[in-house]
Amino acid sequence: MKKKGLLIVVSGPSGVGKGTICKEYLSQYENCALSVSATTRSPREGEVDGVNYFFISHEEFRKKIDAGGFLEHAVFCDNYYGTPKDAVMEKLEEGKNVILEIEVQGALQVRSHYPEAVFVFVIPPSMEELESRLRGRGTESEDVIAKRLERAKAEFKYIDKYNYILVNDTVSEAVDRLSNIIKAEDCVMARNYKFIEEEFIK
Amino acid sequence: MKKKGLLIVVSGPSGVGKGTICKEYLSQYENCALSVSATTRSPREGEVDGVNYFFISHEEFRKKIDAGGFLEHAVFCDNYYGTPKDAVMEKLEEGKNVILEIEVQGALQVRSHYPEAVFVFVIPPSMEELESRLRGRGTESEDVIAKRLERAKAEFKYIDKYNYILVNDTVSEAVDRLSNIIKAEDCVMARNYKFIEEEFIK
Secondary structure (H helix, E strand, C coil): CCCCCCEEEEECCCCCCHHHHHHHHHHHCCCEEECCCEECCCCCCCCCECCCEEECCHHHHHHHHHCCCEEEEEEECCEEEEEEHHHHHHHHHCCCEEEEECCHHHHHHHHHHCCCCEEEEEECCCHHHHHHHHHHCCCCCHHHHHHHHHHHHHHHCCHHHCCEEEECCCHHHHHHHHHHHHHHHCCEHHHHHHHHHHHHHC | CCCCCCEEEEECCCCCCHHHHHHHHHHHCCCEEECCEEECCCCCCCCCECCCEEECCHHHHHHHHHCCCEEEEEEECCEEEEEEHHHHHHHHHCCCEEEEECCHHHHHHHHHHCCCCEEEEEECCCHHHHHHHHHHCCCCCHHHHHHHHHHHHHHHCCHHHCCEEEECCCHHHHHHHHHHHHHHHCCEHHHHHHHHHHHHHC
């Protein structure tokens, strides 16, 4: 029996290190792909269509929205960004897991379209640690840091919509935990019931 | 913050190898204990009170039942067997995980008393494989084997009351999967919400 892959949605406040965790996980585990977003913005130098983004026109994007072709989408600086449903579903049907790194509002949209996804929220060990990580970058003004912290606090209010928390104390421990979650989800009863019913109950 | 341990309830048909998996898991992971049952039967040679069983009188057992002192109990060959609640709860409060290897009817009783337990059902790769494992022991008559298979089929009907399935293809793979499940459960939102609320939301 070919099992469908898992869609793993990863969110978390800016500066928590979710991008690093996802990248490291993908480099260690082969049977997993990062979801590629579609956007109406122009490609920057070096960006490849279908790798960094699917670059499409405003018209195409709007048509795809109307056709229910996105797991989630949003507008940012006058451009659309979204997760094309077909590309994700194709990989899941092949049995491949797909990671979708996305902010909270997008995750809530995915949840309504595809509730069987696994929702993971990356948290820092403490609020102080998040602040110190944002400050440690050394590139942001106090004003920007304060805004990011406010935003993080607003995002934490939706944390109960997620299935798991992933404490990012060290990247390698967080990657191990993400791997545990993905392997455990593969053993979840509801995901295996069809096979069990056919083999052991009928 | 001291986190409570997890109660992991492991069931599965006779011959599937659940005892071996639990024993092997316990030998590899320190922060976990096997639950010790209470019984009214007499100790056999070499059995130690508090290690193999808590040996108690019929009167004590019945008093403990009336006081709600068991997570589950049953009668077998005129003797009572049960899982004392206090011994399990004490370990969980210390932050230790507890494994309870138990048959389906007992697991359903635990579920009603302690729904936050993690319920794991060990299955063979196929029904044929279970039959061949039972036959492979070489100690059972065809009649006994047929009865065990009938019983297994009856038990499979309750499998949807469990959270996870654990395919016992090889012991080491099954132990790894059990470890993944236990580590992932530690990241489950509901088990961490209190900490998150205090640190990030309040």
